[in-house]
Structures are given as structure tokens and as C-alpha cells.
Amino acid sequence: MLLRPFSSRVLKKNGSHQAFHLVWLVVAILFLFSCQSEHVVENPSYQDGRDSTLVNLNYTVKSFTIGDSISNLFESSQIARIGDQQKFLFLDNHRIYQFDWVSTLLEHVIPLDSVGSMDVPSGFAYIGQDSIVTYDYSSHLLSLIDSEGQIKASKILINPANGNAVIDPEIFNRSRLAYVDGKIYLSGRVFGLVSDFSKDERVASVGVEFQSYEIIPFPYSDLYYQIPFGLYFNTVSHTVDDKNRFLLGFPCDHYVHRYSPGGEKIDSLCVGSKYIFNTVGKKPSAEFFSNNNNRVKAFLSQCSYDGLHFDKYSNLVYRVALFPNPNWEAGRFKQPFSIIIADKDLNILGETPVFRDVENLTPNIFPMDRGFALEMIPHDENTISFACFTFTDSSYSSHIER
Amino acid sequence: MKHFLYCVLGILLIVVASCSKFKDQAEILQREFSAKGLSVDPSIENLFIIPGGGCGGCVAAGIDFLTENSVKFSIHQTKNKAIFTNVGSIKLLQRSLEDMDIDSLNSTVDKDNLYLTKEYYSIYPILLEMDSGIIKNVHIQSPKTEPLTYFSYLLK
Secondary structure (H helix, E strand, O other): OOOHHHOHHHHHHOHHHHHHHHHHHHHHHHHHHHHHOEEEEEOOOOOOOOEOOOEEEEEEEEEEEOOOOOOOOOOOEEEEEEOOEEEEEEEEOOEEEEEEOOOOOEEEEEEOHHHOOOOOOOEEEEEEOOEEEEEEOOOOEEEEEOOOOOEEEEEEOEOOOOOOEOOOEOOEOOEOOEEEOOEEEEEEOOOOOHHHOOOOOOOOEEEEEOOOOOEEEEOOOHHHHHOOOOHHHHOOEEEEOOOOOEEEEOOOOOEEEEEOOOOOEEEEEEOOOOOOOEEEEEOOOHHHHHOHHHHHHHHHOOOEEEEEEEEOOOOEEEEEEEOOOOOOOOOOOOOOEEEEEEEOOOOEEEEEEEOOOOOOEEEEEEEEOOEEEEEEOOOOOOEEEEEEEEEOHHHHHHHHOO | OHHHHHHHHHHHHHHHHHHHHHHHHHHHHHHHHHHHOOOOOOOOOEEEEEEOOOOHHHHHHHHHHHHHOOOOOEOOOOOEEEEEEOOOOHHHHHHHOOOOOHHHEOEEEEOOOOOOOOHHHHHOOEEEEEEOOEEEEEEEOOOOOOOHHHHHHHOO
């Protein structure tokens, strides 16, 4: 249609038509280029002179031997305190495995046969011996079970208004299922572009009141409804802080957004990496969507943000910043990363770069007493290892203990 | 009459183009195999490459194809061989094969990802028809192609 007016017959017929069509051509070209244009989101806290000595980089390693049948590629996991002991729990093959953190021995297996297939990205939150919340991805089933896997209550996560799924939650280590004060928090990601939708049409997370089944939606940040970011950039990270405020972070957004438990927006505060100058949004091409490897490569080629975790031991918030890895070909995503450490009011205290050990460390963080553990990249199939980091004594007394 | 001739010409063009596409795919992959120094035993007539990641549904369909033809891929024959590439975990691979033991198959776990072919092919299971160690035809298990079960007859 666009080319038809440019047939030689038309051009000869009328000179003003020629000019008119030329204008059309210019407009069309401009339109095409505008579709390809990049949206740069600058980071206000770039190159902040913040402390990078909060964490002692010499870590100790804690390893668990898991045997022949359990896999060490888990997407839902937790380090929970049971009584006065710490336990490491993770989901694999329709079961939750519970290991003692100190002895590293397998203590208990919670069968999940009654709560769905529990394939990835399903997940759980261990609250207590008689209260474990599970979410089955394929059936949208939320369940409350005891430590023997017996169901105490269950609900299918659908919108009572129209019978559709509220969101499509995915439980990954970056956005663990959270259960606080009777409310379950889950996050999902929009496939395609959030900017194609309004806040009413697509949200990032929901809070579900288990008793009343009240569903509270939490939207993506305004940035996402304005700028086109592709699939992996739609991933949502969340955590719940000491005042039960719901904190949301997104890969291309330098800000963390806080909400009241009732769903009212409180504020948005910059928790950006001092190493990230900007993030970039660009409408993905058809080629981008047609090949998963292209999607992964596009994601790994630029800076972004990952997990957001509240540390109840030290009242801190951790946010992971990811840096480009142009050499990825296949397998596990490996990226250099740093950990931004903020106090509970989201004032940034420091940022610890974990650049050097990208072959060993993953950004899967577990808050611990006076430090945190990072899941390590396994080099054999029968072991799960953690790098245990502690805060330096001086930083703990000057920043954290106050 | 004129229209009829155009139609025939058009169909011929489509057929020729589709044939050349198959040939191209085989040639491209053969070139990649040669560049990597990969040689396939001349006795192998079908090489089935299954990636560990990529198109989830396609990989699952590829595993189903293998399960349904487990006898034809058995370790007791040499004409059909399976290659598992881009394997994140042998435990998870074995789990996906359910009752079928990896060791019961004429198969290789490609730990160095040598058979992880470039770009488009790397995310789909592919069945390569071989002729004296040379790739003759490529059949892809993808959402846009015929399911591999259509090609079960190739397995002898």
C-alpha cells in the first residue's frame, strides 16, 4: 500500500502528489525508526561514593551432600529458623527436603503429593512445623500443609470477579513466596510487554489474604507501563520488611517501590547500583521473540537488577545488581554481580562487588545472622554448597548495629 | 489457461524452494560439524540430538519420541543414536526419561556441548538422517514443523 502511490504513472501525473508521497515516505521512515529507538533509564545514584567494605570477602563454604536421587538445581529454597536451629529447605521432585544447617544432615522429607505436581516454578514458604504454604504453578493451587504434607486448607488462585488467573506467579529464589501476618505474597511476570497493558490489566504481584481470600494487586512501576522492556526484564523481585511493607523491584528500574500491607503505595526510593550508569528499554524485534537464546543473550548483554531480600536478623535490605556477560552460549546464566546493602529505610549503606568469583557464586542470597549466604554454582551433582559471608566488625558496629 | 500455468509455476517454485531449504539445513549443519571436527560413524543412519534447554514443550516431545522408540535406540543396535547435549544435570535428564535407563540406550551425553548447534537449532530436538557419516536431511521438533513421530518410519 505504501509503495503503490510511487508508481511512475502517479509521479508523472502530478508534481504535488510526488511531494505529498515523499512526505509520507519520510514519516514512515521516522515511524519505523521510532519503533526501534532505545529508552535510556539513567541511574541517579551512579558512581555514588559508597562503602564497599561492609562485607568480608573471604567467605567460608558450607556443603550439603544430597545423595544420588536429589537434584541440586532448585528454584525454591529457604533457610528457616526452627526453634533455635537453622534449617536449609528446598523443593525438588515433589518433595521439600529439610537439612540441618549445622550438621548438614538430611533430617526430614515433606511429601507434596497432595498439593499438585509442584514442578518449577512452583514453590513454598516454611513458616512453622504445622504451617507450610505451597503454591503449585500448573493448577494455581495455594495450600497450607503440615510437615507431613497433610493439607489444612487450600485455595485456587483465581480472580473471583471473572474466574481468570489473577497473575501467573512464578516462585523463584529471587522472589520467594512470602507469608506475613496471614497474607501470602506472590509475583509473576508479564509475557510480552508490560507497556502494552494498563495497571488494571496486568500487575506484578499479589497479596492474598488466606482466610478471607481478599486479593491485593501490586502493579509494575510506572516506568514499565511507559517503556517497552522484553521478557526477562519483566521479572519481579519482592520482599516484605519488618513493618510488613511490601517491597518491589524490577530489573530495569533503579528504584524500589514500597507498599502498605493494604496495597497503598508508600514511596519509591532509589536503590541503584553505583556501577550501573543506565538501563535500556527497547521494543524487541520478532527475531528476539522467536529464539530463546536471543532473549537470554539480550538480557545478559546489559545491566539489570535481580533479587530483593529483607534480612530480619540485621534489619537490612539486599538488592542484587547484575552486569553484562557477552560470552554466554548455553546453560546456567552466569553474570558478574554486586550486592547493594541498604538499611530498613532503604538508605544505601554500601555495595559489595562480587565480580571475581563469577564461576563459583550465584546471586541467590539467604540472609543469615551477621551476614548472608550465597548459593554456589555446583561442580558436581551430589553437593549443594553455600559461600557464607559475614559483615566486617567495623561496618557492623558503625552501620548496622546502630 | 494462462492462470493455470502461473499456478503450476508457483507450486513448482514453492516445491523447489522447500527442497532447497532442507538441503540448506543439512549443508549448514554438516559445515558446522566439519568445522568442529565432529565425525559420525558411517554405520549410523539416524542421529537424534536432544538439547537440555530451549523450547520446553519441544524438548519434552523429543523425549517422548525417544521413549516411544526406545527399542530402536537400544544399546544393542548401531543404526540409531541419541546425543544429549546442553545437559545441566544428568540426574534431571534421567528423571525426564522416567523408566528408561540412559545406559540402555545407544547414546552419548555431550558434556562439552559440541553437538549444541548454533542459534535456531540449539533449542529444538533434531533428527539427522545420515548417509555414510554425512547429514542427508534434518527434521526439527518445533512448534512450526511436523512432529517427529511422523518420521518414526526412518528408524530401522
